[in-house]
Amino acid sequence: MSWLLRPLAEQAAALRTGQVTSTALVEEALGRIAQLDGALGAFLRVTVDLARRQAAEADRRLAVEGEGAPDLCGIPVAIKDVLCTEGVETTAASRILAGFVPPYTATAVRRLAEAGAVSLGKCNCDEFAMGSSTENSAYQLTRNPHAPDRVPGGSSGGSAAAVAAGLAPAALGTDTGGSIRQPAALCGVVGFKPTYGRVSRYGLIAFASSLDQVGPFTRTGGDAARIYRTIAGPDPRDATCSPRPVEDPMPTLELGLEGLRLGVPAEYVASGLEPGVQRVFEAACQRLVAAGAQLEPVSLPSTRYALAAYYVIAPAEASSNLARMDGLRFGPGRPGAVTLREQLEGARHLGFGPEVRRRIMLGTYALSRGYYDAYYRRAQQVRTLVAQDFHRAFAGVDAIIAPTSPTVAFRLGERLSDPLAMYQSDVLTVPFSLAGVPAASVPAGLADGLPVGLQVAAPAFADAHCLRVARGVERALGVAEPPDLARRAAP
Amino acid sequence: MILHAVDELQGADTNGIDPTLQVGDPGTPTRPDAVEPCLSVDRALAGAPSHEAGFLRVAAIQ
Numbered sequence: 236m237s238w239l240l241r242p243l244a245e246q247a248a249a250l251r252t253g254q255v256t257s258t259a260l261v262e263e264a265l266g267r268i269a270q271l272d273g274a275l276g277a278f279l280r281v282t283v284d285l286a287r288r289q290a291a292e293a294d295r296r297l298a299v300e301g302e303g304a305p306d307l308c309g310i311p312v313a314i315k316d317v318l319c320t321e322g323v324e325t326t327a328a329s330r331i332l333a334g335f336v337p338p339y340t341a342t343a344v345r346r347l348a349e350a351g352a353v354s355l356g357k358c359n360c361d362e363f364a365m366g367s368s369t370e371n372s373a374y375q376l377t378r379n380p381h382a383p384d385r386v387p388g389g390s391s392g393g394s395a396a397a398v399a400a401g402l403a404p405a406a407l408g409t410d411t412g413g414s415i416r417q418p419a420a421l422c423g424v425v426g427f428k429p430t431y432g433r434v435s436r437y438g439l440i441a442f443a444s445s446l447d448q449v450g451p452f453t454r455t456g457g458d459a460a461r462i463y464r465t466i467a468g469p470d471p472r473d474a475t476c477s478p479r480p481v482e483d484p485m486p487t488l489e490l491g492l493e494g495l496r497l498g499v500p501a502e503y504v505a506s507g508l509e510p511g512v513q514r515v516f517e518a519a520c521q522r523l524v525a526a527g528a529q530l531e532p533v534s535l536p537s538t539r540y541a542l543a544a545y546y547v548i549a550p551a552e553a554s555s556n557l558a559r560m561d562g563l564r565f566g567p568g569r570p571g572a573v574t575l576r577e578q579l580e581g582a583r584h585l586g587f588g589p590e591v592r593r594r595i596m597l598g599t600y601a602l603s604r605g606y607y608d609a610y611y612r613r614a615q616q617v618r619t620l621v622a623q624d625f626h627r628a629f630a631g632v633d634a635i636i637a638p639t640s641p642t643v644a645f646r647l648g649e650r651l652s653d654p655l656a657m658y659q660s661d662v663l664t665v666p667f668s669l670a671g672v673p674a675a676s677v678p679a680g681l682a683d684g685l686p687v688g689l690q691v692a693a694p695a696f697a698d699a700h701c702l703r704v705a706r707g708v709e710r711a712l713g714v715a716e717p718p719d720l721a722r723r724a725a726p
Numbered sequence: 727m728i729l730h731a732v733d734e735l736q737g738a739d740t741n742g743i744d745p746t747l748q749v750g751d752p753g754t755p756t757r758p759d760a761v762e763p764c765l766s767v768d769r770a771l772a773g774a775p776s777h778e779a780g781f782l783r784v785a786a787i788q
Contacts, residue, residue, distance in 0.1 A: 338769045432750035445749050471757035478755045543734040563782050565773035578785045597728060613735050615745030620738065622746065655731055671749040695750065 237726040239264055240401040240717050243310055243458040250297055250309045257293040257309030261286050261353055263726060264311045268355070268402050271724055276377040277387075277397040279316050281356035282323055286311065289353040296351055307465055308351030313397045313406035316357040317364050318344050318449070319438040323354075327440045328372035329362045331586025335565045341438025342473065343407060343449040343466040350465050355403055358393030362588045363557065364414055364442045366390050367660035370651055371590045378647070379422060380718045381685055385644040388418030388660070391452070395422040398452045401721040405462050406452040411442050412545050413639075413664025415450050416676035420639035420688020423678045423715045426452050427459040427702065430695045431671035432477040434463075435470030443552035444475070446545075446668050455714055456677060456706035460484040463702065477696070484699035492707035493527035498632035500535045503663055509642045511682025516638045519679040519689050519712055523636070526711035533628040533635060537620035541666040544621070546658055547601045547614035548669075553591075554598030562586060593654065618669045625670040629694045634704040637663055639676040639688030663690065673698045675705040678715030686715065 238246055238260055249255040265283060272278050293309035300308075314320060317327045319337035326332040340348070348354065361371035369377045369392025377392045379385040380400040387396040391408030395418035398406050408415040410428035419426025427450045434449040441447060451462035464483055470476045504516065520530055562568035562582020569581030587595070601610035628635060641663060650657040667674040672695050679689035691708055693701035716722075767780045776783040 335773055338765055338772065430750065445746075469755070471755075474754050474756075475750065476755075477751045479751065537738065540735055540738045543732040546728065547732050547735065563774065563784055564770075566775070568775035570775070572785045574788045575785045576788070593728075600729070601732075610732065610735070612745055613738070613740055614732075615747070616740035616743040617735055617738050618746040619743050620740070654728060658731075669746075 237263060237267065237401050239267065239404050240454065240721060242455050243306070243404055243453070243461050246310055246404060247306045251302060257290040257297065257353060258287070260309065261290040261311050261355070264355055264403055267724055271400055271720065272402060274378065274383065275380060275396055275400055276375045277358055277393040277400065277402060278313070278356050279326065279328065279359050279374055279393065280324060282354060285323065286353050286355050293351045293353055305350035305465070306461055307347065309353065310405065311353045311355050311403050312347055313355050313358050313394055313403040314344055315360050315391050315394045315406070315408045317360060317409055317440045318407060319440065320344055320354065320357065323357065325357065327363045328360050328374055329586060329588070329591070330373045331560050331562065331566045331582065333567050339438060342435035342470045344438065346466045358397055358406060360393055361390035362591050363440065363553070364390040364409055364411055365553065365590050365594055367413070367417060367657050368650065369393060370647065371588055373588050376647060379644045380720050381423060382644060385646055386421065388421035388644065390414040392418045394452045395419055395424055395426065398424045398454060399718060399721065401717055401724065404454065405458055407449060408452050409439060409447055409449050410668065411446045411549060412668045413661040415452065416639050416664050416674060416688065416690060417660060419452055419676040421644040421686060423686030423718065424452055424454055425456055425459045425675065425677055425705070425709070426450065427463060427675040427705070428673065429463060429467060429698050430673045432475050433467050433696065433698055435473040435476040437470055437472035441556040443549040444556060445552060446549060456702060456709045457488060459675065459705070460488055460702045463698065467698070479696060482699040484702040487699055487703045488706050490703055491527065492523060492704070492711060495634065495704065496529045496531055496632040497523065498531055498533035498628050498635040500538070500635060500637055501532050502535055502538055503637040507641050507662070508638060509682070511643060512638050512641060512687050515680040515682050515687040516689065522711045523708060526707065531632055533632060535624040535628060535666065537617065537624045538666040540617045541621050541669055542658065542662050544614040544617040545661070545665040545669060547610050548618065550594040550598030551601045551611050552598070554595045554602065557591070557595055560586065590654070621666055622670045625672055634701065635692045637690045639663060639690040643682050643685035643687060667692050671695055673701040675701055677705050677708045679712055
């Protein structure tokens with residue numbers, strides 16, 4: 236089996252005994268990308284030379300530091316293209332940023348690099364992370380490694396597909412309303428959205444600043460904890476990044492589920508789930524009980540308004556954030572424009588895709604005088620109600636579990652012409668985002684051969700606890716098998 | 727169509743509920759107010775489609 240399909244701890248141990256080198260891991264990854272990614276489309280660009288240089292450097296560091304080297308030293312990783320990488324084109328999958336080479340690196344990416352991780356390249360996503368299928372990328376489709384006629388989810392679909400197909404053992408994604416958890420669920424891998432403010436957003440091309448959070452995709456819960464503890468923590472370059480010290484998730488990771496009270500929100504399982512998803516979730520619940528967890532119903536009544544609140548707040552923030560995309564300072568701009576107005580309008584007209592335009596218009600409308608109170612202010616009040624629901628629920632349980640997505644991966648093109656159907660993909664992930672709490676998606680099983688994810692959420696800043704519960708769920712349900720495509724590929 | 731969908735919000739009882747103005751830790755952490763090197767003009771302009779003499783060059787403002 237490919238090294239890239241094994242847990243990070245195994246790869247790290249083999250790197251230290253000399254059983255494998257970082258250069259060999261990276262060549263394996265580059266070989267698998269060459270073999271599989273033409274059909275999958277997970278990567279927008281593969282930084283071959285940079286990866287080889289970083290791998291050689293990691294091998295030197297491992298030789299010098301040995302056991303003292305950080306546990307990610309020499310491990311290949313993939314990066315969602317909304318995270319800036321100095322010297323490497325970063326487009327957020329948008330035409331308006333075509334050719335943009337950032338002069339600085341995002342903090343989360345820099346922390347991985349400082350730990351010796353090797354960046355393989357930049358992963359496809361929905362344009363500016365707006366979408367739930369990665370079909371809004373201006374550049375290419377990404378296919379689900381479990382079923383090539385289906386979406387990988389989104390917006391971090393390229394990162395999820397890369398890990399699922401074993402092109403990289405780990406990837407960074409970002410989650411605004413479910414953009415890590417939903418694609419993780421649809422691709423059958425682990426995805427973790429930390430507490431809002433736990434990972435710096437410096438160098439992350441902003442979508443909705445009060446919701447965006449960087450987090451990992453991995454094959455296992457333990458791997459997610461390893462990436463998380465490397466990227467989390469205070470950053471003077473992001474004022475919304477919490478100054479609290481990070482609790483290391485590793486010491487408590489294997490404590491299991493025995494005696495834990497897990498809340499199951501009645502509103503999330505009552506209706507709207509595909510029968511296959513419902514079946515897998517119920518079977519998973521039984522196994523969690525067998526593993527010693529106690530399931531208790533909880534109520535999150537305001538979550539019925541959460542999706543509507545999210546689709547006011549996120550576009551409102553996006554309309555403001557994207558105002559900076561003027562085509563004057565970076566990107567292709569609007570060559571040949573005679574007036575400044577033509578230049579600005581032309582750059583934005585040529586540069587933004589239909590979903591981004593839709594959200595800018597929606598957000599601008601919601602913030603406009605006369606509508607602000609009815610939409611934006613009310614949505615922010617509903618956000619308070621949603622957060623209060625979670626606060627009450629967490630007073631009685633140790634964590635909340637729910638399905639991650641109401642459906643399995645849908646077919647490419649199926650929801651593209653119906654934005655409301657696409658938005659429904661986020662109905663089970665958005666409430667946790669509004670509340671700012673940490674939430675993971677862990678593979679729960681297959682429905683008709685397609686992965687179903689189980690979401691685990693914990694109170695704000697209880698990220699280590701959230702990862703412990705996610706790992707406990709994973710132990711109870713078993714680590715998901717990679718898709719056939721990943722197993723069949725040459726190592 | 728989307729506005730109609732988000733009109734659901736009008737059904738929520740928000741009487742006396744404060745809007746969420748900040749998520750996570752209250753307050754804003756500060757850092758030492760020290761002078762540090764910043765992006766050079768050349769690097770800041772490196773991605774601009776058009777620039778001249780250290781400035782962005784734009785079409786006529788009319």
